[in-house]
Amino acid sequence: MKQVLIINTQTTTEKNADRNTSFLKGTLILTVAGIVVKVIGSLNWIFVSRVLGGEGIGLYQMAFPIYFLAFNISTAGVPIAISIITAEHIALKDIWGAKRIFHISMTLMFFTGILCSLLTYFGAQWLIDWQFIRDPRAYYAVIALAPAIFFVTILASSRGYLQGWQRMTPTGVSQIVEQIFRVITMILFAQLLLPYGLEFAAAGASLGALAGAVAGLLVLIYFHWQLNKDISRTYGDHLEPPPNEKRETVYYIMKRIFKLSLPVSATSIMLPIVANLDLMIVPQRLEVAGYSVNEATKLFGYLTGMAVPLVNLATILTAALAVSIVPAISKARTLKDYDSCFSQTAAAIRISNFICFPAFVIVLVLAVPIASLIYNAPGAGPAVWVSAFSIVLLGLHQITTAVLQGLGHPTVPMVNMIIAAIAKVILNWILTAQPSLGIMGAAWATAADIGIAAIINLYFLHRYIGYKMEVKQILKNMIAAAIMALALYFSYYVILLELGSSAVATLGAVLVGTVVYIAILIVVKGILEQDMAAIPVMGKFAIKGLRKIGVFKEISQE
Template sequence: MSKDTFIKGAMILTVAGFVVKIIGSVNRILLSRLLGGEGTGLYQMAYPIYLLALSISSAGIPVAISIIVAEKLARRDYRGARHVFHISLSMLAATGALFTFLLYIGAGWLVEHQFIRDPRAYYAIAALAPAIFFVTILSSYRGYFQGMQMMTPTAVSQIVEQLIRVVTMITLAYLLIPRGLEYAAAGASFGAGPGAAAGLLVLIYYYWRQRPTFALQMANQPPVRQESSWSIISRIVKLALPVSLANIMLPVVANIDLLIVPARLEAAGYTVEQATELFGYLTGMAVPLINLATILTASLAASLVPAVSEAFTLGNRQQIYQRVATAMRIANLITIPSFVGMWLLATPISQMLYGTANAGPSIAIMSLGIFVLGLHQVTTGVLQGLGHTAIPVMNMILSAGVKVIMSWVLTAMPALGIAGAAWATNADFAVAALLNMYFVRRYVGFVLDWKATLKALLAAGLMGGAVLLSYHSVMSQTLHNSLATLAAILVGGVVYGVVLLLTGGVTERDLSGVPRIGSKLIKILRLIGLMKR
């Protein structure tokens, strides 16, 4: 294995993210058919508790490990990097075992004290406990490899983890359903454990494969004063705690939405049933599409953390600026056309994916969130790489306050309703992104490249015209929404790519960072005269 450029690393994580999402989508379809609404409800009662326990036990630690490991490697302190990994592994093994025990023992307590209203969910909660131990240890390995800027181990382990998890879930749910829904839901929950164990085995394989090279580097490293174990533990906790708080903020904000939005929709004049339906369109249909469209920017953020940390440790401000500029440009090249395309095709996409056009208005408004959420994710990665992990958390808290106020006011307006809640979510992303941008400019001196952004906007504008023309053309001839939507997306993608190439919005250097197919694309584009150096 060799060190990846941060662009290549982001691409590797993006491909893995899409594969994991596809496997997860298949899983949701099969599991819902096996368990039905009631069995799925039992599973869903257990899973948020598992995610909360996991967030407390390990969230933030991989980011902290990647920052410190990248710093050690920048100084050629290979022994120090290995020491950081061993300490973090010991810490996470201990916390993983503790939270596995607490969740298993606490499952009965949660049911007994009616925090979980349905006692049948006990089995699903208890079945998830072993997964915490494996996932917590696995996060230490992922942080270590990401700090070394090797994203392939993380990507492969994510795919294997998801695949084994889904196979185990479906198999056990199918085998146990004759015994009752509570046992089938528990079988589905238990799948997280074998999945995490399989992902861990993949990472252990990569670790042992990499050991001889790393041992040689340690033997030949220059004399470097070694940091004490206590100092490393202290730094891991200091860096990880804000990231953990940020991860906990996500379900907290989701629960705030649950408390505010349906109630304020009722205040706007909707019935309870109508409010629930509209809330489902926003949170269950529009928001997942936004998250899907920002997989690349999330991957860029993860890849940027060690890359920026390395350059910061070496005092190379120019390299930090270049990496930030490259990441922001790539993010804009993806998020701007995604926003335009989803805005124009919101209702057709809703009909194609969900079998209803009613989610279209929420999707159209939330499409703007793709652009600002992408900015937020990338700038968060930059600030974390600089060691300022607390700043994005404070910005998230401030932006969440804006979201609460806007949701309360706008959602209750009859003229807006659920659109008000969607605009409040966009404002949440935008405020967090703008605050992050301020601090990135303050610490890095970075300002957005407006020339490159305008090229992306021009290409996206022309793409939008092609999308509308092709959709209505195919729709008028076939009267088939899904076919027209897919054709419009395909035509739009081609037009956007061609315009970018003609205007120099994408260069040979950009494509060379794409794993495996980048060099082939360059050759093809040179042959047809579309590639500019």
């Protein structure tokens, strides 16, 4: 009986691993791509800033928000909608229907992309005349960005379709290629056009968006060709529409795309809206707390320009995980495989906690050293310290939002974000004006904003698929994180800081703390074999090693 139980347990583990492998593989690809893109982007600004200087960068930055707004309007959450609908058809082996979704969506995005590009091009002078753009020299940068909107719109739609097939490699590769060509073009044309005037140099830098989008699109064309070959080989009998079956009308498909995409787009737009509310409230309430205008501006910069980017950097993996899990959940929902919906949700949240808890501890314990090392601004320490609490909450929010979108309920996270944003405005108004808190009050309000949205998301996940947070698993994460915090503090302040520079001590403490965190999780059995088995390549080797030391049971070969 014991042997049978062991075999059944293994079968369940393998089944769960198979369910989770595809979206975890996609997560790994998107995470690596995201890191590479961010590194290239950071290096780019160093070179471009040297060419354009502060004034030229200012001209570029005046044009870029117009492009970003037009791009968001033209895409409007469509990639996620296409990903969801495509995954549904693939789950039903309706390959003809999946390809039809792609053709309809591309036609839709073709016309919306052209419309937004034309509006941006011909509206550039109007934006200057009406003083939306204060410096008329930014005109050339705006019209240089206009054509890029069309290509980026097509690019986003194409990525959504491939993600529906749970193919994340095309997205990752195209993002890297797009960034490389964007950077090269920005630096090259900014340098070439600089002799003709700063406004033309800024326009030259703006051409980078166009070059990057075209290069990324060419990469995706190759991946589409490769996908079509695989489709013909695998689904040869399903490439034609089933006879005598009623097909969805074009109107219905377009209506469904808009129905799914608009809440997703509204959710994305909530982020800049909340940021603008912060801009209106936080500096003013800091002045009420007794800070001067200059001090309030500096503190606001500490929070929005230093602490918040650190939180976003710490959750880069969970952001990639969120993109990967949408089509996986959508496919399972279409097949009414709610066990798979549950297991993939649970695995994603466990992995989010596994990553976010140590990141939270690192930023919490080493807030001042990290602010000094990265920004040379130890004064940002308090804002960074409080913002650490947002890391675990943001990871949870990203995953739960993605799962709800995959379940076909994109409106739920949008409404939850609105409720949370209202709470944030109230807390910002109250807490930031307290002299004892100041900018820390605004950081607490941000953490509360994310936490409220995540908790309400969890309520709806329980309602739709019966998911509850795994309390025992979280306790194991918390125990490992607490011991890690002690190891970080002791290794940094007691040992390493005495032996070398603050930078070396910070990096050394992070390494020590990470090793301690993983070791404690192994001891308390906080790492599940089914999660480890789902990790591409490294998972199998890790399981073998952990079996040898007795963490996982050896499987009988009889």
